[in-house]
Amino acid sequence: MTTYEPVIGLEIHAELQTKSKMFCGCSAAYSEAPAANTLICPVCTALPGAMPVVNQKAVEQAILVGLALNCTINPMNQFARKNYFYPDLPKGYQISQYDLPVASNGWLNILAGTDPQRIRVRRAHLEEDTAKLFHHDRHTLVDYNRAGVPLLEIVSEPDMHTVEAALDYATRIRAILRYLGVNSGDMEKGVLRFEANVSVRPTGSSELLTRTEIKNLNSFRALTRATAFEIQRQTQIYQSGAEVVQETLGWNDLKEMTISQRSKEEAHDYRYFPEPDLPPLEINRAWVEQIKSELPELPEMREQRLIMQFGLTVNEARLLTSDKALADYYEKTVSLSKSPVKTISNWITGEFLRYVNDMGLDLEHLPFPPEHLAQLVDLVTAKAINDNTAKEVLAGMFKTGQSPETIVKANNLGQISDQDALELVVAQVLNDNPKEVASYLAGKQTVFQWMMGQVARLTRGKADPQVARKLLLQALEKARISK
Amino acid sequence: MTPSESNKPAFSIDADMVKHVAFLVRLGIQDEEAQAFSHQFSAIIDYFHLLNEVDTGDVPPACETSNTRSVMRPDVIKPSMPREDFLKNVPHREGDYVQVPLVFGEE
Amino acid sequence: MQPHTLSIREAHELLTTKQISSVELTTAVLDHIHKTDPLINAFVTIADELALEQARLADQRLRQSEDITPLTGIPFAVKDCISTRGLRTTCSSKILENYIPPYNATVIDRLSTAGAVLIGKQNMDEFGMGSSCENSAFFDTHNPWDLERVPGGSSGGSAAAVAANMGLFALGEDTGGSIRMPAGFCNVTGLKTTYGRVSRYGLIALVSSFDSIGPMARSAYDCAAVLQSIAGQDLKDATSLPDPIPDYLKMLDKPVKGLRLGIPKEYFQAGMEAGVESSIREAIQKFEELGMEIREVSLPHTTYGLPVYYLVLFAEASANLARFDGTRFGLSVAEGAENVIDQYLQTRREGFGPEVKRRIMLGAYVLSAGYYDAYYLKAQKVRTLLRQDFEAAFEQCDALVAPTCPTTAFKLGEKTDDPLTMYLSDIYVVATNPAGVPSLCVPCGFSNNMPVGMQLIGKHLSEDVLLQIGHAYQSATDWHLKRPAVSK
Numbered sequence A: 001m002t003t004y005e006p007v008i009g010l011e012i013h014a015e016l017q018t019k020s021k022m023f024c025g026c027s028a029a030y031s032e033a034p035a036a037n038t039l040i041c042p043v044c045t046a047l048p049g050a051m052p053v054v055n056q057k058a059v060e061q062a063i064l065v066g067l068a069l070n071c072t073i074n075p076m077n078q079f080a081r082k083n084y085f086y087p088d089l090p091k092g093y094q095i096s097q098y099d100l101p102v103a104s105n106g107w108l109n110i111l112a113g114t115d116p117q118r119i120r121v122r123r124a125h126l127e128e129d130t131a132k133l134f135h136h137d138r139h140t141l142v143d144y145n146r147a148g149v150p151l152l153e154i155v156s157e158p159d160m161h162t163v164e165a166a167l168d169y170a171t172r173i174r175a176i177l178r179y180l181g182v183n184s185g186d187m188e189k190g191v192l193r194f195e196a197n198v199s200v201r202p203t204g205s206s207e208l209l210t211r212t213e214i215k216n217l218n219s220f221r222a223l224t225r226a227t228a229f230e231i232q233r234q235t236q237i238y239q240s241g242a243e244v245v246q247e248t249l250g251w252n253d254l255k256e257m258t259i260s261q262r263s264k265e266e267a268h269d270y271r272y273f274p275e276p277d278l279p280p281l282e283i284n285r286a287w288v289e290q291i292k293s294e295l296p297e298l299p300e301m302r303e304q305r306l307i308m309q310f311g312l313t314v315n316e317a318r319l320l321t322s323d324k325a326l327a328d329y330y331e332k333t334v335s336l337s338k339s340p341v342k343t344i345s346n347w348i349t350g351e352f353l354r355y356v357n358d359m360g361l362d363l364e365h366l367p368f369p370p371e372h373l374a375q376l377v378d379l380v381t382a383k384a385i386n387d388n389t390a391k392e393v394l395a396g397m398f399k400t401g402q403s404p405e406t407i408v409k410a411n412n413l414g415q416i417s418d419q420d421a422l423e424l425v426v427a428q429v430l431n432d433n434p435k436e437v438a439s440y441l442a443g444k445q446t447v448f449q450w451m452m453g454q455v456a457r458l459t460r461g462k463a464d465p466q467v468a469r470k471l472l473l474q475a476l477e478k479a480r481i482s483k
Numbered sequence B: 001m002t003p004s005e006s007n008k009p010a011f012s013i014d015a016d017m018v019k020h021v022a023f024l025v026r027l028g029i030q031d032e033e034a035q036a037f038s039h040q041f042s043a044i045i046d047y048f049h050l051l052n053e054v055d056t057g058d059v060p061p062a063c064e065t066s067n068t069r070s071v072m073r074p075d076v077i078k079p080s081m082p083r084e085d086f087l088k089n090v091p092h093r094e095g096d097y098v099q100v101p102l103v104f105g106e107e
Numbered sequence C: 001m002q003p004h005t006l007s008i009r010e011a012h013e014l015l016t017t018k019q020i021s022s023v024e025l026t027t028a029v030l031d032h033i034h035k036t037d038p039l040i041n042a043f044v045t046i047a048d049e050l051a052l053e054q055a056r057l058a059d060q061r062l063r064q065s066e067d068i069t070p071l072t073g074i075p076f077a078v079k080d081c082i083s084t085r086g087l088r089t090t091c092s093s094k095i096l097e098n099y100i101p102p103y104n105a106t107v108i109d110r111l112s113t114a115g116a117v118l119i120g121k122q123n124m125d126e127f128g129m130g131s132s133c134e135n136s137a138f139f140d141t142h143n144p145w146d147l148e149r150v151p152g153g154s155s156g157g158s159a160a161a162v163a164a165n166m167g168l169f170a171l172g173e174d175t176g177g178s179i180r181m182p183a184g185f186c187n188v189t190g191l192k193t194t195y196g197r198v199s200r201y202g203l204i205a206l207v208s209s210f211d212s213i214g215p216m217a218r219s220a221y222d223c224a225a226v227l228q229s230i231a232g233q234d235l236k237d238a239t240s241l242p243d244p245i246p247d248y249l250k251m252l253d254k255p256v257k258g259l260r261l262g263i264p265k266e267y268f269q270a271g272m273e274a275g276v277e278s279s280i281r282e283a284i285q286k287f288e289e290l291g292m293e294i295r296e297v298s299l300p301h302t303t304y305g306l307p308v309y310y311l312v313l314f315a316e317a318s319a320n321l322a323r324f325d326g327t328r329f330g331l332s333v334a335e336g337a338e339n340v341i342d343q344y345l346q347t348r349r350e351g352f353g354p355e356v357k358r359r360i361m362l363g364a365y366v367l368s369a370g371y372y373d374a375y376y377l378k379a380q381k382v383r384t385l386l387r388q389d390f391e392a393a394f395e396q397c398d399a400l401v402a403p404t405c406p407t408t409a410f411k412l413g414e415k416t417d418d419p420l421t422m423y424l425s426d427i428y429v430v431a432t433n434p435a436g437v438p439s440l441c442v443p444c445g446f447s448n449n450m451p452v453g454m455q456l457i458g459k460h461l462s463e464d465v466l467l468q469i470g471h472a473y474q475s476a477t478d479w480h481l482k483r484p485a486v487s488k
Ligand SMILES: [Zn+2]
Pocket: A021, A024, A025, A026, A039, A040, A041, A042, A043, A044, A045, A148
């Protein structure tokens, strides 16, 4: 039977983080609106006679993204009207960009599995978000607070051939947007939405077969599930000898399947034409250069730097740079700590991230600063506490936000590495267990571990294992001689 | 400026096309109306074929009338309008929301 | 003295010398409207109370002699496509019959700041689509010179009102002759401004790239006074021009001697009514007497102005009118609607008249995939040629003169059966709008007892020159002072 490989392109809609909306002065912070229809004006509710004026900050953010994605910034931009009727679209057209978008012809490096791959970015253009609809049994309610919030649509070429590649591309785009500070990446709030174009073709061929478009993918999970489902559906269709129909699909999260949206199909003649209410937008080189100078270090560059600077593995570096806040936290901790970088990396990629993920924490609002994490790692390095205790302390830090020193003191968790104190403990172990001492001295080496266990028991785990080991060996040698 | 040259095949926009464009602009029309519009549209559009006389090979399209460029506003929040000012014109409302009949094609 | 017959200039003199108050003037105008408008039907809404309230405020300003402009205390009305806060704004359409805007158009704010007194809203062809005012969803407006005839369109209510002394001036809106054509039919002086000279914010758009608001008044002088108050960049309209505003009134008295006046030969073709042509020729004679240099010029793409104009109009209007969907304002026919599409179909079917329906359907047609290049794009390319025609002509002259219409006002009902014939009546006025240039309509005689208008066309932002020429002509003639019997 013929095998098929997928061909996937992604459209990513990202809300830009401006203060005001794309074409009017209403606040764009719709998720913090006091009530429905409070962040509105004649422009964003399309009252007769109202006119749009472009938000300069939105253009700058779009240019920033374009540069980060290695795009050409088009010196002449034009807005266009995309005409269709839908109750979330007050004007009956969306102001978007058509043949002259802000940015085009860029690329982004990803990992398809373990193989590096360059995905081409076709274009990035500005448009406006729609109103929010609330569907009820017998009618629909409209809230215009979100209408007119700036959106950047980033369109890839159909260059991805696995679900993993698509996921990696989407993940990296999200990271870049967060690095640039133009999008919070908060998927639950809907600030980032995906549409996937999916087709399949016989493995090894280079033809492009009929594609379908899956809309409304509002999480990475939905993106991976929907594309995987669609790939399988199309493959089965071809294998059964039938043909795939070009159509728009919706993803149903509950039923875990794509569903045809025929009602939207007929209206696909968008009748684009240049927006006459907005003069063309010139983006001159000086402006682009100025924005370029504000471009921060991006994930890919940072990944390379961390590998070079700290000797991290590729996987560690990728994980640590996947989020700007995490990478910032990591680098800050490294700069504050006296411990080896390797130890710090292990702590952050291990226990630390496990808590962050388990507790669903926002990396930008952690309960404690990097200073505290640096202290914790330094306590371990200085053998003031052992690994197990450190894990307990870290749990306490996540729970209470207190500094590790405070927690250690309050709970008397400090590691015992004091020679005199441990000598007493070792002496007691030898005193209490003459039989075991005898069998060790008779050559039964395994008893040593048991005796170490006794030291740990008596110190409730706080004994510095290396010091304890040394003292125990010395005491047993003494016993051998005195015997 | 006579409507059409005699040797040109008669141009026509049929009633189905009229119904198609009527639906694109969400205009309810009936069959008889579509028929009447079809005749008018054919005459009007046929007259506009006059433009085919003009050689526009290298001519760029005009896209704007004023010669302004790059007009933008700073990203500053202006007070929104009082909600009641907006809602008092709304034909069907429910509380603070605007109400419309069912929307199909959504999840 | 009959206050309602005063010009702005005369009224200003009387107001500032305290010989009349704004309340007296406004009351006289309102009384005259209530007496006369039942014959004319120029007004959709008459705002007596609001008017008197503003008149009292104007009188305060006048009493304190503070902050007085040439328009302080002057009663005026506007075409009903200009948004007025708290005052119904209908575009003479059923779909907006009960719409009360929550905000003012920028021009209304500016006139209010100047102290002018808004007295009402004037009838028009629905959404500006028409050349006779017969496409109003409410009623026909009659030409004050002959009640059997149309006032022209689409600013027909405004032209008829100014001609019949119902308001000292009006704001009209010109998409493709909508100020000049009715001004010519009614013996009114009307100025289509340069695209972008006057803010469109709050003007209910017909064709966003053509629409221009401008004054309609008794004289070029009065038009200059109004333009002074409304011109200038508006940050709410990205297409408004930042260029400085000349002192239009001061420029009026500059001599016209030596100015070059072009006669575009394409505007003087067969089909023009004899009385119209002779009036225009006499006016040209007068310009020559005033010392202007007359020369023939060519605007070779004139014939294509009409298709360019209508194709762009259809396209833009079809999008501009999409927001009238029965959801947020205006008429909503939701009874029996199973879904929102039904509501759209029903509302727009009931709410729009036949001409509006025709044009928005044709707009969808010319923008459709597969037709875009042949119609919309082609029109935009020829539009470039039209602009170049004007640019070339203005290398050789300072202004052009041409008739506003091949005929005088036609009879009500005469052209309503055939949309294409109606479109052809705009033939002389449409080309200026795709080019964005200004044009002043000046009354220049009568043909079969109906007024004849000529238009002076200038290059971008040359309103001052047009007004200067118009004023010189009106200082030497008195056609613009003639008033119909009903205006008394
Ligand atoms: Zn707004």
